[in-house]
Each structure stands twice: as C-alpha cells, then as structure tokens.
Amino acid sequence: MTYTVGMYLGDRLKQIGLDHHFAVAGDYNLVLLDQLLKIDGMEQVYCCNELNCGYSAEGYARAKGAGAAIVTFSVGAISAFNAVGGAYAENLPLILISGAPNSNDHGSGHILHHTIGTPDYAYQIEMARRITCAAVSIISADEAPAKIDHAIRTALRERKPAYIEIACNVAGAACARPGPVSAVLSQVPGDAATLEAAVEAIAAFLAKRDKVAILVGSKLRAADGGEGAVALADALGCAVATMAAAKSFFPENYPNYIGTYWGEASSPGAREIFDWADGILCLGCVFNDYSTVGWTAWPRGANVVQADIGTVTLDGQVFDGLHLKDLLTALAARLAGQPKKGGTMTEYRRIVGAPAPVDSAAPTAKLTRAEMARQIGALLTPETTLLAETGDSWFNAMRMKLPQGARVEFEMQWGHIGWSVPATFGYAVAEPKRRIITMVGDGSFQLTAQEVAQMVRRGLPVIVFLVNNHGYTIEVEIHDGPYNNIKNWDYAGLIEVFNAGEGKGRGFRATTGAEMAEAVRAALDNHGGPTLIECIIDRDDCTSELISWGRRVATANARPPAK
Numbered sequence: 093m094t095y096t097v098g099m100y101l102g103d104r105l106k107q108i109g110l111d112h113h114f115a116v117a118g119d120y121n122l123v124l125l126d127q128l129l130k131i132d133g134m135e136q137v138y139c140c141n142e143l144n145c146g147y148s149a150e151g152y153a154r155a156k157g158a159g160a161a162i163v164t165f166s167v168g169a170i171s172a173f174n175a176v177g178g179a180y181a182e183n184l185p186l187i188l189i190s191g192a193p194n195s196n197d198h199g200s201g202h203i204l205h206h207t208i209g210t211p212d213y214a215y216q217i218e219m220a221r222r223i224t225c226a227a228v229s230i231i232s233a234d235e236a237p238a239k240i241d242h243a244i245r246t247a248l249r250e251r252k253p254a255y256i257e258i259a260c261n262v263a264g265a266a267c268a269r270p271g272p273v274s275a276v277l278s279q280v281p282g283d284a285a286t287l288e289a290a291v292e293a294i295a296a297f298l299a300k301r302d303k304v305a306i307l308v309g310s311k312l313r314a315a316d317g318g319e320g321a322v323a324l325a326d327a328l329g330c331a332v333a334t335m336a337a338a339k340s341f342f343p344e345n346y347p348n349y350i351g352t353y354w355g356e357a358s359s360p361g362a363r364e365i366f367d368w369a370d371g372i373l374c375l376g377c378v379f380n381d382y383s384t385v386g387w388t389a390w391p392r393g394a395n396v397v398q399a400d401i402g403t404v405t406l407d408g409q410v411f412d413g414l415h416l417k418d419l420l421t422a423l424a425a426r427l428a429g430q431p432k433k434g435g436t437m438t439e440y441r442r443i444v445g446a447p448a449p450v451d452s453a454a455p456t457a458k459l460t461r462a463e464m465a466r467q468i469g470a471l472l473t474p475e476t477t478l479l480a481e482t483g484d485s486w487f488n489a490m491r492m493k494l495p496q497g498a499r500v501e502f503e504m505q506w507g508h509i510g511w512s513v514p515a516t517f518g519y520a521v522a523e524p525k526r527r528i529i530t531m532v533g534d535g536s537f538q539l540t541a542q543e544v545a546q547m548v549r550r551g552l553p554v555i556v557f558l559v560n561n562h563g564y565t566i567e568v569e570i571h572d573g574p575y576n577n578i579k580n581w582d583y584a585g586l587i588e589v590f591n592a593g594e595g596k597g598r599g600f601r602a603t604t605g606a607e608m609a610e611a612v613r614a615a616l617d618n619h620g621g622p623t624l625i626e627c628i629i630d631r632d633d634c635t636s637e638l639i640s641w642g643r644r645v646a647t648a649n650a651r652p653p654a655k
C-alpha cells in the first residue's frame with residue numbers, strides 16, 4: 093500500500109493523542125478522508141454540518157487537548173471558521189483541515205465550483221491566517237511533512253487553532269513517513285533568569301501586603317497551571333476565587349475556595365473580598381466586557397499581579413519569556429515556610445454568615461428556574477462534565493457547587509450560542525466514561541440542534557437540559573425588543589424525529605418539579621442514547637445575577653462615542 097500525504101496527516105494526529113477526527117464529506121476532501129480511514133486506531137466521526145463539525149472538534153479538544161475537523165473547500169471551511177474563531181478565543185488547539193482545488197488549477201485561470209467564482213483560490217487561507225496561529229497550503233507531496241508538522245507543532249505550543257489546506261489531487265500522493273512525535277511536541281523552555289526575577293518581584297510585592305487573594309482565570313488550563321495554582325494557594329493560605337469562565341479549573345472543595353468573582357454576579361462574599369484585598373494575584377485571567385460586568389469589575393493597578401501564560405506584569409515591571417506553570421511552582425517553593433496571608437479568609441468568614449442563595453426545592457409546583465437548577469446541580473458527581481451554554485445557563489451553572497473532579501465547560505470569550513450541542517457531542521466522543529450533562533437555552537439550541545441526531549447515532553447517553561423560557565432571556569436582560577422572541581419548538585418531540593424508528597434517544601417535557609424528577613430518573617436509566625429534558629419555565633424566571641449583569645453590560649454598550 094502506498095504511504096500517502098493523507099496518511100502522514102492521520103499518523104501525526106494519532107501520534108498527538110487523537111483517536112477520532114470529525115468530518116463532513118465534500119468532493120475536495122473525499123480522497124483525503126479515504127487516507128485517514130487507513131489509520132489504525134483512528135475513527136472518522138461524521139457531523140451534520142461544518143459549523144457543528146468544527147465545534148465537535150473543539151469540544152473534543154477540551155477533553156483530549158486537541159481536535160481535528162476535515163471539511164471541503166469554502167462552502168465547508170467558511171462555516172467551520174466560526175468554530176476556529178471560537179477555538180482561538182478559548183485557547184484550544186483545533187486543527188482545521190480543508191480539501192482544496194487540484195494543484196494544476198492554480199494559475200490556470202479556471203473558475204471552480206465551491207469558490208467565490210474567481211480563479212484566485214488563496215482567499216480562504218488568507219482568511220484562515222487571521223484566526224489561527226499557523227496556516228499552510230499543501231499543493232505538493234514533497235512539502236507536506238514539514239507543513240503538516242509546522243501547523244500541528246504551532247497549535248500545540250500556542251494552544252491556538254491551526255489550518256491545513258490540502259489539494260484534492262495531493263492527499264493520495266506518495267509521501268515519506270513521519271519521524272518521532274517529539275518533533276511536534278517540543279516546547280520552547282522559559283528563561284531561567286526571568287523566572288527567578290519574577291519570583292523575587294512577586295515575593296517582594298506580597299511581603300508588603302496582608303489582604304492577599306488569588307483569582308484563577310480561564311487561561312490557567314491552557315498553561316497547564318492547575319497543580320501550581322493549588323500549590324501557591326497552599327503556600328499563601330489566602331482566599332481563592334475563580335472567574336466565571338474558569339469554573340472547575342480550581343477545586344471547589346478546596347478549604348479557601350470562595351466561589352466565583354464576577355462583580356455584581358459574584359458568589360456571596362467574593363466581590364467584597366476582592367474589593368477589600370490589597371494584593372491580588374491574577375492567574376491566566378481574561379478581562380473582557382462580559383467577564384468584568386461591563387468594565388465594573390476589573391482588577392488592575394498597583395495592587396494587582398497579572399500572571400499570564402508567558403508574561404508577568406506587576407508594579408510597572410514586566411517579565412516576559414517564562415511559563416506560568418513554572419512560575420507557580422517556583423513561587424510556591426519560594427513562599428514555603430513564610431507567614432501565611434490568611435487575612436482574606438478571616439474576613440470572608442466574617443461576611444458570609446448568610447447562606448449562599450441555595451435554589452430551593454419545589455417538587456410539585458410549576459417548574460421554576462430554581463428547582464430546575466437544583467435538580468441539575470444534584471446530578472454533579474466527580475465524573476461529571478457540565479457544558480453550560482451562553483444564556484442564563486451560565487449563571488445557573490455558576491451557582492452549582494462542584495465535587496472534586498467535576499468539570500464545567502463554557503465558551504465565554506467567544507460566546508457563540510449553539511456551541512454547547514456539538515461541543516457536547518465531541519466531548520462525549522472523547523470521554524465516553526464520564527457523565528455528560530448539557531444545559532442549553534431554547535434560543536441557542538435552535539442553531540445547532542441537529543447534532544443531537546449524531547448523539548443518537550452513536551448511542552451517547554448524554555443528558556441535555558433544554559431550558560425553554562420562550563426566547564432570548566439573556567438578551568432580554570441586556571436590552572429587550574421583539575427580536576428576542578423566537579418560534580417555539582416541540583423540543584422533546586425532536587428526539588423521535590432523530591430516532592427515526594431505530595435510535596434510543598428519549599425526550600421529556602417537564603412543567604413541574606415532579607415531572608422533571610421523573611425525567612431525570614429515566615435519563616439516568618437510558619444508557620443507549622441521549623435524553624433531552626425540556627424544562628418549561630417562565631421567560632422572566634432568571635437568576636438575579638443575570639439581571640444585574642445584564643444592566644451593567646447594557647450600560648457599557650451604551651457608552652457615548654468619545655469626543
């Protein structure tokens with residue numbers, strides 16, 4: 093059997109730990125798909141469309157560290173670009189591979205199908221370059237190994253998406269075999285002197301402060317800094333909070349964990365502590381208009397250390413060229429044995445006498461948001477992953493207390509509604525042994541619902557809580573208007589449509605707490621496919637956090653143009 097360019101790509105993807113890749117067929121990628129099918133231990137998983145294919149690979153990357161999607165030229169790739177933009181925003185190495193025109197057509201003046209109708213086909217890779225850390229076009233077999241390795245190596249190193257375009261007549265061409273996988277896994281070491289100087293500068297910063305707190309951000313995962321953050325928290329003995337998008341990136345049963353810091357949408361007591369602290373260590377934080385609640389909750393200035401993936405900034409100094417993972421470990425070692433900075437925990441315990449707003453039980457009455465959230469929260473085990481969609485689902489998830497090992501996935505920086513359904517599919521393909529739960533609003537679901545059919549096809553026992561509050565409630569709380577109303581669907585009834593007489597998906601409508609509880613019991617018993625539980629609640633029955641957050645975001649959006 094001839095060893096081909098497509099097999100080189102497939103072997104490299106397998107070598108970096110992918111057992112699956114996601115695809116939608118198109119005549120520019122069919123020969124490539126054939127090559128990938130030849131790779132032992134690599135399964136080709138099909139999606140309903142290329143947007144969902146991209147998001148499935150993104151969800152897979154959240155579980156496995158990287159993901160790959162194969163699409164056809166332009167009509168496929170440009171849809172998938174939305175998921176690539178999301179992967180860039182969320183620091184995920186998604187490898188998008190697009191079939192491309194025959195290499196002989198370049199410069200021929202030929203007008204080809206699936207293009208914008210000009211003989212210049214370079215527009216696609218030019219678009220890709222803006223939303224990836226590496227983008228390559230392969231029109232000959234000789235150049236394929238180096239270009240494929242460059243794209244994969246850069247994506248893994250930068251934790252950003254990469255793009256590979258392969259001419260349809262090259263994918264099956266003879267190619268050399270790859271060398272050791274270390275060629276694409278190698279990392280650039282951090283600078284030792286910079287690391288030491290940064291540690292000393294932070295130690296000096298802390299020595300002058302008593303009211304210290306740690307804020308964990310979403311880039312901590314991309315930096316592989318989870319263990320280092322716990323070691324630093326142990327060394328300091330201070331309060332630790334997570335930003336909303338970093339929920340589950342720090343263990344919530346940690347004794348000094350005080351919940352989510354999100355301005356007015358914070359967990360009880362957390363906002364007060366960060367307002368009160370005189371020394372805040374921000375670890376991998378992303379401060380955007382949503383995460384700062386319309387710029388009203390943005391730790392910065394002389395009392396803040398910003399420790400990012402490769403750079404530390406504090407007190408007018410900057411230390412670039414280190415790895416956050418190394419910094420956390422070295423700083424924890426440097427602070428070992430020093431007096432603890434427990435002032436923030438002492439203060440926190442003083443002010444949180446009032447219990448957190450626990451969602452109360454009302455099993456028989458009309459279903460409420462609180463009862464829905466309570467029943468979902470009760471399902472969280474150490475082996476659970478909860479994917480929470482843009483919408484009030486963010487805020488419902490924020491209130492949930494996680495057992496150690498439970499994971500939460502958001503897409504808060506990009507915030508593409510509908511992401512959670514295909515991302516759940518990809519995540520479930522990657523992690524079939526975990527309990528996987530999705531919380532998605534009716535508005536979001538309508539963008540990507542088809543991928544539930546793929547969950548039926550593969551018999552994935554995912555539990556999808558469809559929050560039917562009759563419209564775009566998160567938008568209502570920002571700025572209401574007729575555009576926030578949507579056509580209602582029979583969401584639970586969709587499952588029979590997707591089953592088509594053979595699938596094992598199940599659908600339930602819950603209008604009371606008791607109906608929801610019964611549906612949950614059935615879902616836990618359904619191991620042969622997804623269970624969609626449509627939770628019917630009032631349109632304005634949303635979390636108090638969403639209301640205040642929505643006001644702040646609306647105010648930020650309404651700022652008049654600068655003079």
Ligand SMILES: Cc1ncc(Cn2nnc(CCOP(=O)(O)OP(=O)(O)O)c2C)c(N)n1
Pocket residue numbers: 481482483484485507508509532533534535536537559561563564565566567
């Ligand atoms: C692709 C995309 N298009 C539009 C938006 C704006 N947007 N953000 N949230 C929404 C509404 C979400 O509504 P649901 O999913 O029903 O959520 P809730 O009602 O808040 O539970 C929109 C329309 C968006 N975030 N992403």
Ligand SMILES: [Mg+2]
Pocket residue numbers: 483533534535559560561562563564565
């Ligand atoms: Mg809704």
